[in-house]
Amino acid sequence: MDLTFPGKVARKSLRRLRRQEIVVIPLSILLFVFLWEMIHRFSGLPAFILPGPQQVWLRFWGAVLDGSLLRHTWVTLAEVLIGLFLGALIASALGYLLAKSPTIERWLSPYIVASQAIPIVAIAPLLVIWLPTGLYSKILICALIVFFPILINTLIGLRSVPDDLRDLMRSLRANRWQTFRLLEVPAALPVLFGGLRIGAALAVIGAVVGEFVGADRGLGFLINVGRGQFDTSLVFVAVFSLIFMALALYGVVILLELRFLRWQKRNDQTDLLVEKR
Amino acid sequence: MNSSPETNTEVLLARNLSTVFPGPDGILRVLNKLTFRIREGEFLAVLGPSGCGKSTLLRLMAGLLRPTSGEILYRGLPIREPLPDTGIVFQKANLMPWRTVWENIFLPLEVAGITPQESKERVRQMIELVGLEGFENTLPRDLSGGMAQRVAIARALINNASLLLLDEPFGSLDALTREQMEFELLRIWQAHRITAVLVTHSISEAILLADRILVLTPRPAQIQLDLEVNLPRPRQQNLRYTPEFAYLASQLHTAILERI
Numbered sequence: 213m214d215l216t217f218p219g220k221v222a223r224k225s226l227r228r229l230r231r232q233e234i235v236v237i238p239l240s241i242l243l244f245v246f247l248w249e250m251i252h253r254f255s256g257l258p259a260f261i262l263p264g265p266q267q268v269w270l271r272f273w274g275a276v277l278d279g280s281l282l283r284h285t286w287v288t289l290a291e292v293l294i295g296l297f298l299g300a301l302i303a304s305a306l307g308y309l310l311a312k313s314p315t316i317e318r319w320l321s322p323y324i325v326a327s328q329a330i331p332i333v334a335i336a337p338l339l340v341i342w343l344p345t346g347l348y349s350k351i352l353i354c355a356l357i358v359f360f361p362i363l364i365n366t367l368i369g370l371r372s373v374p375d376d377l378r379d380l381m382r383s384l385r386a387n388r389w390q391t392f393r394l395l396e397v398p399a400a401l402p403v404l405f406g407g408l409r410i411g412a413a414l415a416v417i418g419a420v421v422g423e424f425v426g427a428d429r430g431l432g433f434l435i436n437v438g439r440g441q442f443d444t445s446l447v448f449v450a451v452f453s454l455i456f457m458a459l460a461l462y463g464v465v466i467l468l469e470l471r472f473l474r475w476q477k478r479n480d481q482t483d484l485l486v487e488k489r
Numbered sequence: 490m491n492s493s494p495e496t497n498t499e500v501l502l503a504r505n506l507s508t509v510f511p512g513p514d515g516i517l518r519v520l521n522k523l524t525f526r527i528r529e530g531e532f533l534a535v536l537g538p539s540g541c542g543k544s545t546l547l548r549l550m551a552g553l554l555r556p557t558s559g560e561i562l563y564r565g566l567p568i569r570e571p572l573p574d575t576g577i578v579f580q581k582a583n584l585m586p587w588r589t590v591w592e593n594i595f596l597p598l599e600v601a602g603i604t605p606q607e608s609k610e611r612v613r614q615m616i617e618l619v620g621l622e623g624f625e626n627t628l629p630r631d632l633s634g635g636m637a638q639r640v641a642i643a644r645a646l647i648n649n650a651s652l653l654l655l656d657e658p659f660g661s662l663d664a665l666t667r668e669q670m671e672f673e674l675l676r677i678w679q680a681h682r683i684t685a686v687l688v689t690h691s692i693s694e695a696i697l698l699a700d701r702i703l704v705l706t707p708r709p710a711q712i713q714l715d716l717e718v719n720l721p722r723p724r725q726q727n728l729r730y731t732p733e734f735a736y737l738a739s740q741l742h743t744a745i746l747e748r749i
Contacts, residue, residue, distance in 0.1 A: 374583075376579050376580075376581065376583045377583060377585065379548075379551075379553055379577075379579070380577070380579070380583055381600070382553060382571055383551055383552070383553060383571040383575065383577050384571070384596070384597050384600045384601075384648075385570075385571055385573060385600070386600045390600055394585075394596070394599070394600070395585070398585070398587045399585075399587075401587075473587075475586055475587040475588075475628050475630070476586075476630075
């Protein structure tokens with residue numbers, strides 16, 4: 213194990229981001245803030261409809277200093293992380309089972325596909341009613357929302373294990389556990405990480421949906437509060453925090469990929485959206 | 490060293506070996522009542538047109554497949570599953586892309602429950618044998634086709650295999666690398682003197698390497714020709730340009746073309 217991993221890999225990935233992008237990204241943010249300020253200034257919209265960057269910035273510091281932002285962020289982050297973890301764990305375990313047993317797949321796949329037809333927003337109120345108050349219902353919503361993409365990617369990943377390598381393991385008389393550990397896990401990992409990337413972004417949405425429906429803390433709750441009090445700046449602060457959280461999670465998944473998928477051929481340019489393979 | 494196999498002990502025996510696969514219209518007869526034997530220390534080449542069932546035959550010997558009828562025995566016992574002393578080299582190098590050269594060669598030992606510490610010397614020997622010193626930590630993506638196949642050969646031999654099965658190992662290499670690898674294989678085999686079965690569709694490769702050549706007919710495959718290659722060993726690169734070589738090649742060529 214490489215103990216120096218986060219720093220080393222982060223440096224490497226930064227180097228991979230082209231210099232151009234290092235200039236372009238801050239510039240584009242600057243341009244965005246400038247346009248926002250212009251619209252705010254010249255449209256004549258009142259602050260409770262469109263606050264300016266400056267007001268949001270001040271509100272942000274206010275929320276940071278009174279500790280409320282950190283408290284609510286922490287709650288949402290906990291829901292997202294626990295939900296993502298549980299959802300990914302159960303989905304990949306079930307995915308493995310489905311990949312191994314066509315019978316189980318035939319029996320379960322109609323339900324799994326049907327479960328995707330249910331809009332999570334529609335059943336969120338039910339979950340909030342059924343589960344005890346607190347984080348449980350939000351964690352469950354997060355887990356449900358990440359479940360499907362990770363399940364499917366596990367399935368695809370395991371199916372993509374080359375037959376020749378399976379033959380190799382058989383010819384070496386590897387047992388089931390060895391085949392799992394030495395072949396199936398590493399071979400399926402790239403696709404599994406793809407599912408995790410999607411899952412990380414979806415989990416944040418899941419947590420906010422749950423908090424909208426019924427919560428007394430979290431960034432989704434903060435948005436509701438801001439709206440109710442015509443404190444639109446607070447809504448902006450919460451929204452930006454959510455964006456930042458989703459980006460950070462996405463970044464963590466990419467760092468994990470860089471660490472565990474070092475063997476993959478990569479272009480020296482890492483695209484932010486899609487890895488060029 | 491003498492060219493003939495040291496003993497006449499029979500290692501492998503196939504009797505009325507047949508294989509049938511379910512095909513698009515009914516059944517696909519692949520192998521049709523093959524009977525042959527392989528002697529200890531012999532290098533046998535199986536030659537035949539593409540899709541004639543050569544690889545199926547190899548999979549039967551590897552224990553990856555069971556015959557539909559007939560039997561295949563290794564040292565007197567039927568092959569029902571992969572045997573511990575068989576090493577396989579696949580068509581493509583078939584390396585694990587996430588493992589380095591060292592780790593790929595170490596894989597069979599790891600599966601056998603041997604620790605990396607205990608394996609160091611053995612892996613080092615194999616790396617030296619196939620001439621990959623200095624590439625221990627290289628990933629497969631950075632290896633050329635020939636180097637990757639060297640790793641595959643080392644991996645097949647590291648378990649002290651006494652039966653080496655090669656399934657068109659050099660089919661995907663360019664002509665020059667292929668010639669070079671054929672001689673590498675010859676050198677390695679001469680150092681180990683184990684029983685080897687090479688599946689190939691290259692006539693010159695078969696003559697160059699083998700003590701004996703089995704020519705299969707198109708599907709359903711039968712043995713069309715069982716030819717002894719009485720060329721002296723160790724064999725040299727210029728063997729290709731001798732009259733004896735040409736004579737064998739033309740014999741094989743005629744046999745194969747006759748049935749297509």
